[in-house]
Amino acid sequence: MLIEKYKHHIFKVTFSVAKDVQEAEDLTQETFLKIIDALPSYQSQGFKTWISRIAHNTAIDSFRKKKRRQEDLTSFDEPILHIQQEQSAENEMLSRNQKIRVQDAIHSMPANYRDVVYDYYIREKSYAEIAKKLDMAEKTVEMRLYRARKWMKQYWKEDDFS
Structure with a gap:
């Protein structure tokens, strides 16, 4: 019932960061898993705001991980390009x-x-x-x-x- 009620809202929040439908759907599922895990710590103050914050943080974390992965991959490309350049x-x-x-x-x-x-x-x-x-x-x-x-x-x- 929780998922049915808030899935569109969570999707909008994750999509605003991810800018990709498939990734936003994945992040929405991940967000609901985090919400279920965090329910015992919920303090009865603004449920929609609380789940929005979890969704936003999940999307930001994903974005940062992706960015770091791209940086790591590009750092491996550089030495490969410079292998044994012959000196004049x-x-x-x-x-x-x-x-x-x-x-x-x-x-x-x-x-x-x-x-x-x-x-x-x-x-x-x-x-x-x-x-x-x-x-x-x-x-x-x-x-x-x-x-x-x-x-x-x-x-x-x-x-x-x-």
């Missing part, structure tokens, strides 16, 4: 020249920073691996990298590498 010979040469400039710049650094910077940034070793190789404490490696970064900010310019 010019870009490859520029990249190689930039690497050479960076290595030359590292060699121009003070000797106590050079090995630590090269191992950390070029060879991608951890503090522990560098400390073991250079026979020093990890804290010393950390401090040298900190000072090396400070030195680089002072003496290097971005234009030197582009």
Whole structure:
């Protein structure tokens, strides 16, 4: 009896958000399930307003879920489109020249920073691996990298590498 009396009203509320007949019908059914579950908590104040709020919230939740799903699907599409784009010979040469400039710049650094910077940034070793190789404490490696970064900010310019 409850469904028969309010089905058109609930449909109108869900359709106002969904803008699709099939989806509004599905949301109407879902709303009635939620209403039946929530009946024990109803406090005898404006039944039609109460069920309208449930219908509206159900439709909004559905809309948000749909939107999130679309965002998730599009985020998976991006990497697929960018799989192995071949570099032109010019870009490859520029990249190689930039690497050479960076290595030359590292060699121009003070000797106590050079090995630590090269191992950390070029060879991608951890503090522990560098400390073991250079026979020093990890804290010393950390401090040298900190000072090396400070030195680089002072003496290097971005234009030197582009």
